[in-house]
Amino acid sequence: MQDNGPSLVCAPPAADARSGIVLGEDALTVADAARFAREPGDVPIAIGEDAALRMDASVAARDRLILMRRPIYGVTTGFGDSARFHLSPEKTTELQRNLIKYHLNGTGPSAPVDVVRAAMLVRANCLARGYSGIRRGVVELIVDCLRHGITPVIPERGSVGASGDLVPLCYLADLLMGSGTARVDGEPVPAAVALRSRGLDPVAFEAKEGLALINGTSFMSGFGVLAVHDAEGLCAVADLGTALAAEALMGNRSHFEPVIHRQKPHPGQVRSAARVRALVRGSDLCLDTPQVLEANPDVDGLGVIPLGRPIQDRYSVRCAPHVNGVLADTLDWVRRWLDIEINSTNDNPLFDFATGRVHNGGNFYGGHVGQAMDSLKLAVASVGDLLDRQLAMLVDTKFNHGLPPNLVRRVDPGDPAAGLHHGFKGMQIAASALAAEALKLTNPATAFSRSTEAHNQDKVSMGTIAARDARSVVELVTEIAAIHLLAGCQAADLRGAHLLGLGTRTGYEVIRDHVPFVDHDRRLDEDLGVVVGLIRSGALVAALRPHWDADV
Structure with a gap:
């Protein structure tokens, strides 16, 4: 992890079965993720304290940049080839909802629950690093779903692997909004019912948050680990x-x-x-x-x-x-x-809270x-x-x-x-x-x-x-x-x-x-x-x- 200032960085803790998994501190291993995916409830997980501070700082940087009314990809612009449209800050929330809706077109068999659990863990860990402009509460909801045995039903097919796993990860984002179908301890139920049964509330995505959830490599990594x-x-x-x-x-x-x-x-x-x-x-x-x-x-x-x-x-x-x-x-x-x-951190754009700048790339x-x-x-x-x-x-x-x-x-x-x-x-x-x-x-x-998406993803x-x-x-x-x-x-x-x-x-x-x-x-x-x-x-x-x- 690169240095982001002395007040926000600490040495990553050693991953250990007794202390559990600490998210956002660059200590997750393939073995950790596989064990967590296969042994629900046996491995405790939590967001690291410094990771939570970094997430707060990146959200603050995101919000300052939005107030400047400059075009920020996927935040105040459309997506992919549609990024040529600059939107007002007032439309950012609706933009994120629509992003999730139009990607819900996966096909094929549903991914096994252990793959989905691995993907959710990896996504939470990547977002918790603090460069994605997503609130800690959204990542905490992923963690809570994992703790309570709630997983989205995700079709296996539909991802070309860039811009990450857009289609499959949309089903995770849909669950967090209280939509779609979830599994609770392996049984399919409406997502809203699943969350309510465990005392959890869905979230309404703010600017960048839908894109942060789906614009990454966590679904392929779930299969991989x-x-x-x-x-x-x-x-x-x-x-x-x-x-x-x-x-x-x-x-x-x-x-x-x-x-x-x-x-x-x-x-x-x-x-x-x-x-x-x-x-x-x-x-x-x-x-x-x-x-x-x-x-x-x-x-x-x-x-x-x-x-x-x-x-x-x-x-x-x-x-x-x-x-x-x-x-x-x-x-x-x-x-x-x-x-x-x-x-x-494998989404785009990234917010560097140390400098207050936004960076566009292809992670x-x-x-x-x-x-x-x-x-x-x-x-x-x-x-x-x-x-x-x-x-x-x-x-x-x-x-x-x-x-x-x-x-x-x-x-x-x-x-x-x-x-x-x-x-x-x-x-x-x-x-x-x-x-x-x-x-x-x-x-x-x-x-x-x-080459796809009007040759933007070429x-x-x-x-x-x-x-x-x-x-x-x-x-x-x-x-x-x-x-x-x-x-x-x-x-x-x-x-x-x-x-x-x-x-x-x-x-x-x-x-x-x-x-x-x-x-x-x-x-x-x-x-x-x-x-x-x-x-x-x-x-x-x-x-x-x-x-x-x-x-x-």
């Missing part, structure tokens, strides 16, 4: 999947030795290899390179003989840290970019969020493709080193059940479909800028579409990972689960506590849903963490 949070868990789960696959395929654990990865020391690659190595520690299914060599006969004078055990595994196992490491390293910079974005442009989300979805989809390839080997007798086809339980040829059951055949087909859909969505949304970010895509790719790959883990546990049972490494056995036991071995053909969608839940809740990663903390 949750996509990053979920992708971080998925990154760890993918290492468990690789470890299980390496054991089920009786692979070579030397592929994950530190000496290899120190020679190409991308942090994510090194961390992924260390995690896999830690998970398979103590395994009797994976072998080290000397053990693999020992398991093969000596060629001594025999010319050419087939190896009984391959000395190196296929790329989807051997190169797994190189694939998952890209996701880990992408997450590092994506998280940094989003941390900056959700602590920024509403969602370019950083768009680029981050396009990159994230590509890295996540690549991990999904990796897991799908590992799964294809697990079910195929040409590659799975003696496991039964499709991981069907073993039966004697004379058993009446022989040939009747098909195990994971359908699951592998489903995973392939999910992988294809995830890969399809990697087309970069940011490459599709469109270069736009498409950041919101990129963020929605990233959300969808993470969901798809989470489902692939769940199928993969179910297959890995099935293969472990067929090999002998007692032979697993210490870490993979922990993951196996967490899953087996909820989902049984597939000993006959049955519906597996409910099993899949359970494992997806274990991934999304973080329960699976939490159980694994003690095994790799010492290594990474």
Whole structure:
């Protein structure tokens, strides 16, 4: 945060789960926002005292400038291409109402409540920084709505990501005026009823306030912080999947030795290899390179003989840290970019209360969020493709080193059940479909800028579409990972689960506590849903963490 004078600035407090979230002091993180969005009522929030003073100062600067009767964009002028019309100060309130009304044209499914909560938190935090010319009471109403479980119903579609998320954020502004539809604890009700039920009063927007609410990147950031949070868990789960696959395929654990990865020391690659190595520690299914060599006969004078055990595994196992490491390293910079974005003032115009001046710019442009989300979805989809390839080997007798086809339980040829059951055949087909859909969505949304609004918005970010895509790719790959883990546990049972490494056995036991071995053909969608839940809740990663903390 830049210096605005000694009377209004203090050092940002450290974000901490016990003290809660302090808005407007540049301390909000992706982790804070994701936790708040997913755990209503568990994390207290408040506007920082100095942030409130800055908001008061920017409103005072705004009002002084209005009294000078000079044109101020979006305050005493029209919007966008219509800014060529200069309006009298008396029309500023009606102008803000009309701004909200004509943008209420969103389409598509309603955004999930956790995305909306994240977007509301981020918007309140950005406005509380004190450059937007909006009263503290308006931001406090957003905070009160969050405290009481009131969220607007926001259609997902309609934003080009500049001037920010105009259309979706209008539904938040509409709620604050007491209009439209809200959800209270997940149930749809008229917004006026929702506010009244919690003892809250709607607001009438003053000059600039409607524009301040909608002219920013908070809706795309709401999708973004949750996509990053979920992708971080998925990154760890993918290492468990690789470890299980390496054991089920009786692979070579030397592929994950530190000496290899120190020679190409991308942090994510090194961390992924260390995690896999830690998970398979103590395994009797994976072998080290000397053990693999020992398991093969000596060629001594025999010319050419087939190896009984391959000395190196296929790329989807051997190169797994190189694939998952890209996701880990992408997450590092994506998280940094989003941390900056959700602590920024990203509307227009901005009021510098220290100088009394108004500044016109383009901070509403969602370019950083768009680029981050396009990159994230590509890295996540690549991990999904990796897991799908590992799964294809697990079910195929040409590659799975003696496991039964499709991981069907073993039966004697004379058993009446022989040939009747098909195990994971359908699951592998489903995973392939999910992988294809995830890969399809990697087309970069940011490459599709469109000139709009009479060529005033002639270069736009498409950041919101990129963020929605990233959300969808993470969901798809989470489902692939769940199928993969179910297959890995099935293969472990067929090999002998007692032979697993210490870490993979922990993951196996967490899953087996909820989902049984597939000993006959049955519906597996409910099993899949359970494992997806274990991934999304973080329960699976939490159980694994003690095994790799010492290594990474």
